[in-house]
Amino acid sequence: MKEKRISFCQGKGSLTHNNRDFIAENVDRCRMRDNYTFIRKDIGCVYEHLFAESTKRYNAKQKRNDRKIHGTYYESLFHKKPSNSVVTAADKRKSFYEDVVQIGKKEDSGVDTEDAQLVAACLKEYMAGYQQRNSNFVVFNAVLHMDEATPHLHIDYIPVGHYKRGQDTQNGIAQALKEMGFGSGKDAIARWRKSEIEVLNQICLAHGIRPLEPEKSRGSMSVKEYKEARQEADKLKAENVQLKSENEGISRELTETKAMLERANKKKVQLVDIGSIAVKPTIFGNKVTLDKNDYDKLQALAEKEVVSVKRTRKLTAANQQLSKENTELKSTINQQAAELAKYKKPATISVKTLMKSAKETSEKERLRSDLQKAKSFISANGLTEEFHKYKSNTKNHELE
Template identity: 35%
Template structure:
């Protein structure tokens, strides 16, 4: 029984490279046609299918400035999650499982069998792009997926992007420093791949890491870089939380300022109304002698004969102001 290593690692997620929209120097153009495409969906369409209903539920009752208009854009420009993740799996290397050799063809067969059951085994990792490349030195799989969680009870949407929660729902709780949910899951997938290899009479040669080609110094250096990246991610998450809190405080301060402005406007309107009322009352008092005189004339003669135009105009104005005062 032959022995072969298993490499399982996160990739950069270059979809154009995976699809061969461009040909890199390490690609054998004569073998491109041998590549296997398992799935190739538009990522924005996937986001609509997965999250649009959750977005609608989240937006109910929210202020316009807090509604989510495009979840794809929100994740793309956010700092807490990535739009998607990529993992790469490979059996052996270019010396013992080279593409185009009988051993390489066997690797393709094993990887193909492994991929057939991947989505059923990982229902919370929506695979939207997956290619098995046979046009490079060693056959390998690129699996690009959107990790998501449903029925979320915490802050935000009830269906949302979350690598941590997606893997937790698959049973990977995370542990010590390097024993994250992602590392646990990759190691589990290696074990699944190893079982398929064994059925094809290939034993898993475990060397502790798929980076056996690195010397000790470079390997430790890379591990430190991973630790730094994890710390940077934690800082980014905390920064995002702080920014969200500051945004809420800013919105509350704006609401307070708007309320105070409205209160001042009401006070000013009341002050102006009181001023106008006092002015009208003063005019009414000035007109009262004329009104009394008219009443007296009406009682004495039953009618009023207006001789002078000035008196008629004065009476007309007086009656009009009297009516205004009465309505006030």
């Protein structure tokens, strides 16, 4: 069974990106036709459908005009017209929420791999039951992207809660989670996410995929920084596996060498007790005579002992070298493991950074749209040549 890691995290919420009204650099235009849209509704219309009647009921109860909601519910809450990007109210409520769901990584489930369609089928099945499971999360935009590195879902929804005080139906994620049975408090969203991941796990298993634990959030790191860190972590992990394999090989050689030494010691020739050999004095000083059989036996034993000593010295030297290499490898593995651990530490999400990034993206999109409208206006009124002259004169003036 194939193993793949599930990613289930909160997205920044950009409908222009999700619906390809704005095309980023990492999008393969040739694959855009493979994207699949589950639902796409105007956020302003959805807000009217969800909250307009409730707003009327609330206003009907108010005796003072300054307590009534003037304009739409969206405008009263966020003080602006409906936007395709997430807007945060003064009380921290968001205009909508987004979850990004992915199975596998680029290396094992990328759009150009054989498993791309498999994970896409799992994501479609997961999305098919999403609204029924999460009745208080009203999905108004959901897209399966097949034109980036890896197939993934963007699910955008408005949380709807019901209240006894104030307006009876409001945008409220805490109340929505409570009504769906996930309790109260800061852990409610974690309990809901765990429940959704379990649904995805069962779908994966049914399709022959063994799901691994969800990946930690990238926290305050940018996408580029996160990808570089993950690639470095994967590289270190691969090197660590290789070093462990080499260490196991050296350990086996070390064990075999020790066994050879033990066998050599067991086979070492046990010299006979020289004192038991009968010797006879001669007339030639300190020299003695031996029986021919005893002499041959003594000579054979001496030769065997010399061979055994040489072999033992050689094996001892090899054993010491292997022990040294084994110690060095263990040190290297420990260093690699410490380095790898740096990349496995969960990062802390910087909400301020994410909000700033979303605001900057929204502003850039607005400026790009205004520029395009200005160019269209200039072209439509036959002012292109005068505009170029104006730009040229402006530059010369700036240089002066």
